[in-house]
Each structure stands twice: as C-alpha cells, then as structure tokens.
Amino acid sequence: MEPIRPTPSGAPAPEAGAPEAPDLGQLLKLSGRGDESAFARLYDAMAARVFGLAVRVVRDRAQAEEVVQESFLEIWRTSGRFDPDRGSAVAWLLTIVHRRAVDRVRSAEASSRRDTTYHDRNQPVAHDATAEAAQASLEARRVRGALASLTDAQRQAIELAYFGGYTHTEVASMLDLPVGTAKTRIRDGLIRLRDEMGVGAS
Incomplete structure (x- = not known):
C-alpha cells in the first residue's frame, strides 16, 4: 500500500528533498471531524517522535509500541478537543503520549509488586528499610x-x-x-x- 502523502492545495510546491511540514493543528481539527485521511497524515508526521518519547519513558520497545497504539487511539477519539489557544499541537499530542507511557510504567510496577508480594511478606525486613519505604511513599505523595x-x-x-x-x-x-x-x-x-x-x- 502506498504511503499517504499530504497534497496541500494553493501552496507553492516545496523544493525537492524538503517536504513542507504539515499543519498539525489543522490535521487535528480535521481528525476531530472524522477525516481519516487527515489522521493518517498526522500519524505519519508524528509517529517517530511519539515512539521516541514512549521508549524514553517505558524503556522497552515492545511496551513503547503498545503505548504508541494506545496514544493514537486516544488522539483519534479526542482530537476534537484540541484548543490551539491553550498550547501547540505538538505539546498537546506529546502530553497524551507521556501520560499513557507513565500509566504503562505504573501499571508494570503495580504488576511487579503483586507478583513479589508473597515473597516480600515472607522475608525478614530490616527496620531501616521499612522506614525508608514509608518515607519514599510520603515524598511521592508530596511531589x-x-x-x-x-x-x-x-x-x-x-x-x-x-x-x-x-x-x-x-x-x-x-x-x-x-x-x-x-x-x-x-x-x-x-x-x-x-x-x-x-x-x-x-
């Protein structure tokens, strides 16, 4: 299948090797109206950047790929809510991705804690370690x-x-x-x- 290429009308043709950057805000607006072609162009423009952010946060390529899928699904569903007066399209998109990636990390950590609960409960725990864990929890809530x-x-x-x-x-x-x-x-x-x-x- 041939990749989708933007074909802006009424604009001068870009020089060879330097394609014109798409208007992400406009693509989000069109996506919010159900324009699948606009969403495909948005995906092509941002997929690499989105994946890079996801990998940086979750530090696992397979998990990052799932974050990318979940993020673009959310972007498709909520693109009509984008408000250019509140920030750039890039910031809006990457905020969604970052939130999804952080959620994935927290979910993985929670799963790991559940898997090791039995082991932890049957191991002697030093008082200092318990105190440090409590302090870390308090600090996390404060942050x-x-x-x-x-x-x-x-x-x-x-x-x-x-x-x-x-x-x-x-x-x-x-x-x-x-x-x-x-x-x-x-x-x-x-x-x-x-x-x-x-x-x-x-």
Whole structure:
C-alpha cells in the first residue's frame, strides 16, 4: 500500500528533498471531524517522535509500541478537543503520549509488586528499610500534590525534563518553544515545587 502523502492545495510546491511540514493543528481539527485521511497524515508526521518519547519513558520497545497504539487511539477519539489557544499541537499530542507511557510504567510496577508480594511478606525486613519505604511513599505523595499546583505549561515542561529525561533543548523542541522559554518554565516550575514542598524554607 502506498504511503499517504499530504497534497496541500494553493501552496507553492516545496523544493525537492524538503517536504513542507504539515499543519498539525489543522490535521487535528480535521481528525476531530472524522477525516481519516487527515489522521493518517498526522500519524505519519508524528509517529517517530511519539515512539521516541514512549521508549524514553517505558524503556522497552515492545511496551513503547503498545503505548504508541494506545496514544493514537486516544488522539483519534479526542482530537476534537484540541484548543490551539491553550498550547501547540505538538505539546498537546506529546502530553497524551507521556501520560499513557507513565500509566504503562505504573501499571508494570503495580504488576511487579503483586507478583513479589508473597515473597516480600515472607522475608525478614530490616527496620531501616521499612522506614525508608514509608518515607519514599510520603515524598511521592508530596511531589504529586506539589505538581498539581503548577500551571499546565510548567507541569508539561517539568514532566518532560525530569520524568521523561529530556534536555532543555529537547523539551523546547517538543513544546515548540524557544530554549530560553523552556528553561524559564522549568526553572519557575522547580521554584514553585520547592515552595510548595517547603524545601530550603527556614
């Protein structure tokens, strides 16, 4: 089957070897109206990037492929909700993918915990290990609560940089932002997290 190629009308033909980048926001809008051709073009434009993010988060290619499928299914179902006034199409798409990937990691961790529960319950546990586990659980709840206090823009940047493992330059590219703006969002988000968690407070 021949790959689907965008054929924008009324636009000058791009130079050979440099195809014109599709308007992702427009493709999302058309997809929201049930345009399968537009969705296929959206998939072609973003599949590699989506897979790259999924692999970075779940760190397993087979799991990442499933995340990609689940993500594009959600994108197809919810594309009509995309609002360009609230952020770029790339940021909206990658936020869905990141959330799906994180859910997959959490699900795998929960499954692993269930599989090892019996073993853990029948092993002597040192007091220090128990205390450390309790402290880690408390810290995780504090971090989740603090993240909820951030703006959407700050939370997207923080999650990509610190949970996704991306550099400032990569975060800027994913969110369609200047590098300086991405750094500012990350910095402001970290300051707000610090304040919410009381880190460094006197």
